Amino acid sequence: MSQSQNISSLARRLLLLAPHNSYRIAPYLQAAAELGVEVTIASAGKHSLVSAISEGLHIDFNDPDAAIALLHSVHLATPFDAVMGSDDHSVELASQVAEALGLPHNPPGAAAIARRKDKARACLQSAGVRVPAHFQLDLHHSLAGQINAVRYPCVLKPLAMSASRGVIRVDDEEGLLKAAARIETLLRDTKDEEEGRYVLVEDYIEGLEVAYEGMLDKGLLQQLALFDKPDALQGPYFEETYYITPSRHEIALQQAAHETVAAACQAYGLQQGPVHAELRMDAEGKLWVMEVAARTIGGECARLVELATGQRLETLVIAQALGQVIPQKEFSGGAGVLMIPIPKAGILRRVEGTLAAQAVEGIEELVISVREGHELVPVPDGASYLGFIYAVAEDAPQAEQALRAAHAKLTIVTAPLFGIEDRRDARS
Template sequence: MRPVKPRLLLVAPPDSYRIAAYLKAAQSLDVELQIASRGEHSLVNEIAAGVHINLDDEQQALDKILRIAREKPFQSILAPDDYTVELAAKIAQVLKLPHNPPAAARFSRRKDLAREQLHHHNIPAPRFRRINLSENLTAQIQDFPFPCVVKPVSLSGSRGVIRANNHDEFIQACARIKNIVAPLRNEEEKTLLLVEQYIPGIEVAVEGFLNDGEFIPLALFDKPDPLEGPYFEETYYITPSRLALEQQRHIFQQVHAACLAYGLRTGPVHAELRLHNNQAWIIEVAARTIGGECAQLLKFGTGYSLEQLVIAHSLGLSLRMQPMEEAAGVLMIPTPKSGILRRVEGVLAAQKIPLIESVVISVREGYELQTLPEGSSYLGFIFARGPNPQEVEAALRQAHGLLNIVVSPLWKLGAV
């Protein structure tokens, strides 16, 4: 008799680019994965054949998944994106499966609520203020210091994040972000903005896990390009970090403290911090994995994809990880301007640079490119591995310098 495969439910928005990676990881671990999503008409077979729920109707989603789970139980519930972490936590709570408290999941995806928790627990984080777009903006920003950073309360990937150096730039930023959040389904999340103190300094990213409240770091990434605004496009991630070990320990301690402040207990953690005045300031702590193709960097270091690690952890499976012996890095290829992508020249030359593992162009020719703060996806990625972080970074910069991204204007017809 064949052993029964463990069953995993992935609660995901239908357009999540992480779904394919989770499907591949589940197959490699011999885990049965079912997708719960808004996907009756999806062209992705696994979504179309999955559990069709209304992600904005919590009770309907819970009722439907509970009926299915009674017939054929799940052993784990996961969410790959910020949008679904709270719903997944509530489903797992009802099914009595390992989970973060739903309130903690909510803190991890709502930047304004997260800031309140951090300040309540005296964890270094930018001074902040919640802004209501339906009220007088000038009155609400009175006495708040410039420069500041204005951002939506719920979007990720630097989308809608704008630095404002004075009152006029603040008003312009709010108007621009208002258009970005207008399509959101949640009324509160398209009405409220977060304004926070601009923290200068080096920015880093952390990837790790929580296991019964204990934080287990997987990687610390240096971001060698300065992120000073007015928009905050991610570019280089390099690991292992070149920071002093004492600084690295301090960063991990601050991430763990933030997780405890939110109430997070289990699962993946992705964090962004800035180093300023000998302190690690929390910019973000999310109960999910790193975005885009960047998760491949963890495979270089552990031998497993990040999604394999997440699934194995959620099911209590043991994976023997190999120690990282090389440095690794990725460049999230910047989008030079908005328009229609005609071609990317120099890819083959870039791939021939020593230490370059691959050059991946994610956007097809003829598709629209959109720069930040409106843009929400990367043009592509360049991956490298080498003996040390310095050589990896140099190879990535050399490869990027060989690319010529040809973009033509996008002409949109207005109302006649």
């Protein structure tokens, strides 16, 4: 029986909560179509040009009570079989909606912990799961009396932003004050009072990272893939680059990574759905939790999971939400993705060398996500990438080598960004 027949024969309906500009929507819609699952999108995008969003249900993510009431009334008329959130901005509300609808879900409190870095750190520390030493800075008060005991180097980060946005390593007090001011600027439009007021400060842990992708079913964690990050992320900013699978770390460390993520999920109280985690290994081989989120890996990196499992990640997530099992395929080669870094801020003029990069042996595809003429904003101020390069090879080292060779052939041509100065005050 095919995947589509297995699901569609049950006439399933899925409610997907997503910000109107989420790039996770399209992959979920494609996977659902292949499975024969009907999807209704709940989003704030009333005037979106994407028909599935504009024709869906329109909610205000900042008014969860009204959103839950609306979605519950729709459910009573035409019941949903599962509720999912597409990313960090929607998973907490999705858990609240699922609870109201009586559908399988993560406890809302657990989803809230997973979304907020300060709550997650405190929860894991109490549970004995290794996290960096940390505390909060109150940006609404003088920092002078708050930073006397800071140990350098340290890392500052917002409480709830993702994709390395606002994450800055500092090595001294002067750097800390500058970083805090920079993050405060990023937080000025934040709706949540706490998230706009406080910044997390934590010890910097030297070492390499791995990324973990898994799935929870009634509290039981299944590993889908473990990715090596071969380039050390040392700061001052932490832009992701290479993800390579299968992991080349020792089996004992790979098992420890799974056990660490499982312990974190248990500490949070997570029960259902996708899990994405980032772990850092120090010089002694100890694993430190950088993040455990109740969502899938972000962006186009989900395609790397498909290479590792033989199944689209969104297919696995939807099937699991509907109580179905989609068999995975054993992967014997190596695969990787490069999230093409933005070299500097400016206006993108062109990307040279794409044909040469695509011709490198092992390169499956090169995708430039930013159009010419658009502004490039690197981390920590931005939260997107120039594009992605995918490689498949006989083993992980060859996949990594192909990605590095392809990236070396690219030249990113930018133009300066000139602001328009408001001269009205000068004339008055």
